[in-house]
Amino acid sequence: MARKEQLSSDLKTTRPRRVLLAGGAGFLGSHLAERLVREGHEVICVDNLQTGRLPNLAPLMREPRFSFHRHDIGQPLSVDGPLDEIWNLACAASPPQYQRDPLHTFRTCIQGSLNLLELAREKGARILQASTSEVYGDPEVTLQAESYRGSVNTWGPRACYDEGKRAAETLFFEYERMGVEVRVVRIFNTYGPRMSPEDGRVVSSFVCQALAGEPLTIHGDGSQTRSFCYVDDLVEGLARLMASDAKGPVNIGNPGEFTVRELADMVLEMTGSDSPVVHRPMPQDDPRQRRPDISRARDELGWAPTVPLAEGLARTIAHFREALAEGKRQEAR
Numbered sequence: 001m002a003r004k005e006q007l008s009s010d011l012k013t014t015r016p017r018r019v020l021l022a023g024g025a026g027f028l029g030s031h032l033a034e035r036l037v038r039e040g041h042e043v044i045c046v047d048n049l050q051t052g053r054l055p056n057l058a059p060l061m062r063e064p065r066f067s068f069h070r071h072d073i074g075q076p077l078s079v080d081g082p083l084d085e086i087w088n089l090a091c092a093a094s095p096p097q098y099q100r101d102p103l104h105t106f107r108t109c110i111q112g113s114l115n116l117l118e119l120a121r122e123k124g125a126r127i128l129q130a131s132t133s134e135v136y137g138d139p140e141v142t143l144q145a146e147s148y149r150g151s152v153n154t155w156g157p158r159a160c161y162d163e164g165k166r167a168a169e170t171l172f173f174e175y176e177r178m179g180v181e182v183r184v185v186r187i188f189n190t191y192g193p194r195m196s197p198e199d200g201r202v203v204s205s206f207v208c209q210a211l212a213g214e215p216l217t218i219h220g221d222g223s224q225t226r227s228f229c230y231v232d233d234l235v236e237g238l239a240r241l242m243a244s245d246a247k248g249p250v251n252i253g254n255p256g257e258f259t260v261r262e263l264a265d266m267v268l269e270m271t272g273s274d275s276p277v278v279h280r281p282m283p284q285d286d287p288r289q290r291r292p293d294i295s296r297a298r299d300e301l302g303w304a305p306t307v308p309l310a311e312g313l314a315r316t317i318a319h320f321r322e323a324l325a326e327g328k329r330q331e332a333r
C-alpha cells in the first residue's frame, strides 16, 4: 500500500484513545478537540482560559467523552488513569497576547512543557508539541525547511515566544532521547472560524475591520508576505503527524504566498466593504517573509493543504458575520 493510503487507513481504524489536550479552549485546540471526540476518543481538556474561550467548546460540553479542567500548565498536573496521548497546544499565539505577560509566556513554553513531558514519561504517552514557524525568526531563506536553523532575536519583544518555543523543542527532543515518544509540529500562520477577533492576527483583524466598516490596518507597506493555512487542513496535518513515525520537527502550513496588501484586497472584495486601508509602522522583528517547505509533510505524512485561500476566507468571513449578528442580537435582548 502507498504510504499516504496506509496512513489514512491507519487514522480511520485506530482504537479509541484517552488523550490530554492542553490549550483546547483556543482557536486550534477547539477544532482539534472536536475532531478527536468525533473520532471516538476521550478528551481531557486543560486550559487556563488566558486567550481561550469556553464558547469555543460549547458543542462538546455535553459529550460524555469530553471534560474541561481549568488549569495552568505552568503548575504540575496529574491525571487519574491511563493516557495514550498528550497534545500541547497551550500558549497564547498572537503577539499582543503573548507580549502582555512575557514571563508567563516563557514559563508556559518551558515549565508547561516540562510538566507535560513528565506526565508523558509517567504514563508512557506519546506527546505532540505545537511549535511554530517563529522558530525561524526573520528568515534569510525564501522557503523554510526544517533544516533551516533560523534568525531569531534573543532579546526583542517577540523573544519570549520565539525563544520559548525554541527551548521547548530542545526539551522535547531531550525527552525523546530519554525514551519518550515525541512529535513536534512547526505550525505556520493558520486561520479560520473561532480566531479571536481581538488577537491582532492579520486575517481576523482584516475580516473584523471590513465587516465593521472600519479602516483595515496594514503594518508597513503591505509588501511583506505570509502563507495562510486553513484550520481544517492544519488539524488534518496534526492528526497525521501524531499517528506517524516521523522523527524531528515537521512543518505544517500552506506554501501559497500572498502579500499582506493582497490579503487586504481579497477581504475587501469578498466582504463587499468600502473600508479604507491605513498604514502603521512595522512592529519590531516582524518577519518580512514566511513560507513553509512542506516536503517532509508530503513525503512522510502524505499531507498537503487542500483548502484554497478564497474558500477558507469565505468560511471565515461567514463565521465572523454570524458572530457579529449574534453579538447584536444579544445586545438587543
Ligand code: NAD
Binding pocket: 022, 023, 024, 025, 026, 027, 028, 029, 046, 047, 048, 049, 050, 051, 052, 053, 071, 072, 073, 074, 088, 089, 090, 091, 092, 093, 094, 108, 112, 130, 131, 132, 133, 186, 187, 188, 189, 190, 191
Ligand atoms: P490560542 O491563543 O487561540 O490558543 C492557546 C490556548 O492555550 C488558549 O486556549 C489559552 O487559554 C491556552 N493557554 C495559554 N497559556 C496556557 C497555560 N499556561 N496553561 C493552560 N492553557 C494555556 O492560539 P492558537 O492559535 O489556537 O494556537 C495554539 C497553539 O499553536 C499554540 O501553542 C501556538 O503557539 C501554536 N501555533 C499557532 C499558530 C497559528 O497560526 N494559529 C501558528 C504557530 C503556532
